[in-house]
Amino acid sequence: MTDERPPATGAQVGVLRLLLTLCGLTALLLASATLVPAPARAAGAPAANRPPAQAAYLADRLRENPVHITDQLPREVPRSMAPDFARLAERTGVPTYVLVLPHQGGSDEDLLGAVHDRLGRDGLFVLLDESGVSQAAAYGVSAPAEAARTTTAFELPYDAGPLRSFGLFVDVVAQGTGRAEARADAAREKYRDGNEPEDMxxxxxxxxxxxxxxxxxxxxxxxxxxxxxxxxxxxxxxxxxxxxxxxxxxxxxxxxxxxxxxxxxxxxxxxxxxxxxxxxxxxxxxxxxxxxxxxxxxxxxxxPTSGDMTARVERVAKGLAQDPVYVDPESPRVLDEAQLTRLHDRIERFGRSEGGGPVYITVVPHLPEDESAGDEELFAAAVRAQLSKAAGFGEANGVYVVADPLDGYIDVFNHGLRLESLRLLFDLPESISYGDDRADEADNHLLGERLDALMTYLDKSPRTEEPTTTGEPARALSPESExxxxxxxxxxxxxxxxxxxxxxxxxxxxxxxxxxxxxxxxxxxxPPVLRTQALKLAAPSKPSEAYLRRTAGTELSAAADALAETNDAGWQALALAWERFDAAMFLVDGDIEGLSSPGGPRTDPATLLAVIVLARASRNALDGDTNDRCCAVNPLHGPAAGRRHVRVSAQGNRRRMLSLCPLCLDAATAAPHELRERRLTLPGPAGTRVPYDEAEGIPLSALRDGINRLADKVRENAPAE
Incomplete structure (x- = not known):
C-alpha cells in the first residue's frame, strides 16, 4: 500500500519560509544575548540617574551630622560654629539639614534636591555660602522655605554674615506660611522702592x-x-x-x-x-x-581656632598621600573618569622622564575666606609642608598644580625638580592658566583638557642642571588682624x-x-551819638541824676575798651589818655558797673559830670585831639572851638572870657541871651538846681583852666594809698 501525499501549494511554501526565517532570527538574538555580557551598573539606579559625587559626599556628611560646615571658609564661617547653627536649626520645628559651602554658582539650584535624594530623608534643607542663605527647600514637610529665604535676602545687608542670616531665616520659618509670605512680600516691595538695608x-x-x-x-x-x-x-x-x-x-x-x-x-x-x-x-x-x-x-x-585654619590643608594632604590628583568632593565635579585616568597615566610617565618627578594636582576652590586668604602659592606651600610630614615623602618635592573648579584658574609651583620655576610661575600660556572663550562658557571650564595640555607643557619644559624651587610665599594676615x-x-x-x-x-x-x-x-x-555834634546839641542843660549816672557809666566803659584795644596811638597821646582815665577811675573807685546799676553806690552829680568830661577827653586824646578845653557853658557839649567874652549871668553886665563849643560860639554872636538858657545846672539839695561850677564836692571850677587841670585836682584830692 502506497502512502501518497498531495503536493504542496505555493501559499504553503511561502508560509513555511516565513516561519523558518523568524525562527532563525530568534535563535540569533538569543545567541547574541548569551555571548554579550550586560554593562556593569551601580546599585540602586540606572547609570543615567546615578547621583553626582558631590551630592553623595554631602549626603554622607549630613547623615553623620545634620549641620555640615565646610573647612574652606575658616575666616568667615569656622567649623567651630556648627553648634551655633545647630541650636538655631532646632527652632524651625521640622527636621532641618544645613550645608555651609563656598558659593557654587549655577549648581546651587540643583544641589539640595540631589542631596535630598541621596540622603533619603525628608526635612527642611538649607544651603548657605559666605554671605548668607543662598538656597532653601522643603521636602516632605510644611515650611515656608522660599518666603524665609526671600525675607532674609531683602531685610539683611550683605555684610550681616551667615549666622545672622540663618537666624532670621529660622525666625521667619517659625512664623508659619501665611505670615512668612506676607513678610516676604513686604520686604520685596520695600526693597523695590529703594530702601536697601544699611551695612552693619x-x-x-x-x-x-x-x-x-x-x-x-x-x-x-x-x-x-x-x-x-x-x-x-x-x-x-x-x-x-x-x-x-x-x-x-x-x-x-x-x-x-x-x-x-x-x-x-x-x-x-x-x-x-x-x-x-x-x-x-x-x-x-x-x-x-x-x-x-x-x-x-x-x-x-x-x-577661628587653629584646627579650623589647618583642616582643609590636612584633608588635601591626606588625599594626595594616596592619589596625586585630589578633587574636592564638596565642589562641582569638573573631571570625569576618563580624564582622571589619562591624568594619572601622564603623571606616571612624567615621573619616569628625564628630569621629571612627582606631580600633585589639587582641584579645590580658592577664596579670600579660606585659610590662605585666596593665595594659591601659599596654599601649595602649606600642602607640601603637610605632605612632607607623612611617612615616606621626605620633603615632598614635586610640581604642585592648583586648579580652581569654581573660576577655572590654574597655577603651577615647582618645589625641588629640575625645572625653571619662574617660567612655570610667570610664563605659563594663558590658554592653560585662564582658558579661552570656550572654557569661560563651559561649566567645567574645560579643566580636563587644560590639565592635559599642562602635562604636555611640562614634558616639553627645559630641564635645569640643579633642582629649583619657587620662593617662599608671604604669610597671609591672621584672621584677627584681617x-x-x-x-x-x-x-x-x-x-x-x-x-x-x-x-x-x-x-x-x-x-x-x-x-x-x-x-x-x-x-x-x-550814628555814634557820643561823638557827634547832634549829641552835643541835644545835651540837656538840666540833666537828671539818672541821666548823669547812665552817661558816666557808658562813657567810662567806652574809654576803658578804647584804651585796651588801641595799638596805633603815639606815646604822648596814650599817656595823656591814661592820665585822664585814671582820674575818672579814682572818682568811682574803679566801679564802672556800679554807675549804671540802680543798686550801686550813690555818686553826687558833680562827680558824675567830672567822670563824663574826663572819660570823653581820654578817648579824644586817643583820637589825636589834644584840646584841653571843653565848652564852659555846658561841658556836655564837648571840646571848645574858641574863646569869647560873654555874659552868662542875668544880673549885671559883667563879662567873662570863656571857652565855647562851635554852637555856643555862634550863639554868642547871633543870640547872646541864649547862652544863659544853655548853661548847665546840676541837681541840688531839696530839688534845687545849681550851676555846675558852683556845685559842692569836686572842684569843677578847675575846668576854666582846662581838663588836665581838673585831672590834677582830682588826684590831689584822692586819699593816700
Whole structure:
C-alpha cells in the first residue's frame, strides 16, 4: 500500500519560509544575548540617574551630622560654629539639614534636591555660602522655605554674615506660611522702592574717615571757642553801644588799670570762662568719640581656632598621600573618569622622564575666606609642608598644580625638580592658566583638557642642571588682624588735627566778616551819638541824676575798651589818655558797673559830670585831639572851638572870657541871651538846681583852666594809698 501525499501549494511554501526565517532570527538574538555580557551598573539606579559625587559626599556628611560646615571658609564661617547653627536649626520645628559651602554658582539650584535624594530623608534643607542663605527647600514637610529665604535676602545687608542670616531665616520659618509670605512680600516691595538695608560693619576707609573727623573736632571746636570769644571781646567797640564791664570788688589802682582797663573791672571767672569751656569741650570729644565710633571689627566672623585654619590643608594632604590628583568632593565635579585616568597615566610617565618627578594636582576652590586668604602659592606651600610630614615623602618635592573648579584658574609651583620655576610661575600660556572663550562658557571650564595640555607643557619644559624651587610665599594676615579695624586715634587722626586748626581760623574769619558787616550796618543806622555834634546839641542843660549816672557809666566803659584795644596811638597821646582815665577811675573807685546799676553806690552829680568830661577827653586824646578845653557853658557839649567874652549871668553886665563849643560860639554872636538858657545846672539839695561850677564836692571850677587841670585836682584830692 502506497502512502501518497498531495503536493504542496505555493501559499504553503511561502508560509513555511516565513516561519523558518523568524525562527532563525530568534535563535540569533538569543545567541547574541548569551555571548554579550550586560554593562556593569551601580546599585540602586540606572547609570543615567546615578547621583553626582558631590551630592553623595554631602549626603554622607549630613547623615553623620545634620549641620555640615565646610573647612574652606575658616575666616568667615569656622567649623567651630556648627553648634551655633545647630541650636538655631532646632527652632524651625521640622527636621532641618544645613550645608555651609563656598558659593557654587549655577549648581546651587540643583544641589539640595540631589542631596535630598541621596540622603533619603525628608526635612527642611538649607544651603548657605559666605554671605548668607543662598538656597532653601522643603521636602516632605510644611515650611515656608522660599518666603524665609526671600525675607532674609531683602531685610539683611550683605555684610550681616551667615549666622545672622540663618537666624532670621529660622525666625521667619517659625512664623508659619501665611505670615512668612506676607513678610516676604513686604520686604520685596520695600526693597523695590529703594530702601536697601544699611551695612552693619565698616571698612578701613570708613575708619580713616572717622579718625579724620575726630581729629578735626578735637582741635577745631575748642580752638574756635577760644578765638571767637577773644574776637568778640575785641569787636564790642565797633558797635554803637559798648558793653559795660562787670563790677569789681575793691578799688582799682592806676597801675592795674593801665595794664588792662577792661580786665580791671572783669572778674577772674569771666576771664577763665572761654579757656575752661574749650578745655571741657576737648575732653568731652576725646571721651565720647570712642563711644560713638565704637566699631572694632570689619565683619561678623568669629575668631577661628587653629584646627579650623589647618583642616582643609590636612584633608588635601591626606588625599594626595594616596592619589596625586585630589578633587574636592564638596565642589562641582569638573573631571570625569576618563580624564582622571589619562591624568594619572601622564603623571606616571612624567615621573619616569628625564628630569621629571612627582606631580600633585589639587582641584579645590580658592577664596579670600579660606585659610590662605585666596593665595594659591601659599596654599601649595602649606600642602607640601603637610605632605612632607607623612611617612615616606621626605620633603615632598614635586610640581604642585592648583586648579580652581569654581573660576577655572590654574597655577603651577615647582618645589625641588629640575625645572625653571619662574617660567612655570610667570610664563605659563594663558590658554592653560585662564582658558579661552570656550572654557569661560563651559561649566567645567574645560579643566580636563587644560590639565592635559599642562602635562604636555611640562614634558616639553627645559630641564635645569640643579633642582629649583619657587620662593617662599608671604604669610597671609591672621584672621584677627584681617578682621580688626585700626584704632580711632591713628591713621588720618593726625592730619585731622591740622585741618581742625585751619577750620577754626576760617571760621574766625567768617565770624569777623559777619560782625564787621553788622557793626557797619548798625553804625549807619545808629550814628555814634557820643561823638557827634547832634549829641552835643541835644545835651540837656538840666540833666537828671539818672541821666548823669547812665552817661558816666557808658562813657567810662567806652574809654576803658578804647584804651585796651588801641595799638596805633603815639606815646604822648596814650599817656595823656591814661592820665585822664585814671582820674575818672579814682572818682568811682574803679566801679564802672556800679554807675549804671540802680543798686550801686550813690555818686553826687558833680562827680558824675567830672567822670563824663574826663572819660570823653581820654578817648579824644586817643583820637589825636589834644584840646584841653571843653565848652564852659555846658561841658556836655564837648571840646571848645574858641574863646569869647560873654555874659552868662542875668544880673549885671559883667563879662567873662570863656571857652565855647562851635554852637555856643555862634550863639554868642547871633543870640547872646541864649547862652544863659544853655548853661548847665546840676541837681541840688531839696530839688534845687545849681550851676555846675558852683556845685559842692569836686572842684569843677578847675575846668576854666582846662581838663588836665581838673585831672590834677582830682588826684590831689584822692586819699593816700
Amino acid at each position: 560693619y565698616i571698612g578701613p576707609s570708613d575708619r580713616r574717615n572717622q579718625s579724620f573727623v575726630t581729629g578735626i573736632a578735637l582741635t577745631g571746636v575748642p580752638l574756635t571757642i577760644l578765638l571767637v570769644a577773644w574776637y568778640v571781646r575785641r569787636a564790642r567797640r565797633r558797635f554803637p553801644r559798648a558793653a559795660t564791664p562787670r563790677r569789681t570788688a575793691g578799688r582799682t589802682t592806676p597801675s592795674a588799670t593801665r595794664r588792662h582797663p577792661a580786665a580791671a573791672t572783669r572778674p577772674m571767672w569771666r576771664r577763665l570762662l572761654a579757656p575752661g569751656l574749650a578745655l571741657a569741650t576737648a575732653a568731652a570729644i576725646a571721651l565720647t568719640a570712642p563711644l560713638v565710633f565704637d566699631q572694632t571689627k570689619r565683619g561678623p566672623a568669629p575668631l 578682621n580688626s579695624l585700626p584704632p580711632l586715634f591713628a591713621t588720618d587722626f593726625w592730619p585731622g588735627l591740622f585741618v581742625g586748626v585751619v577750620a577754626a581760623l576760617l571760621l574766625l574769619g567768617l565770624v569777623a566778616g559777619v560782625l564787621g558787616i553788622v557793626a557797619a550796618v548798625l553804625r549807619r543806622r545808629t
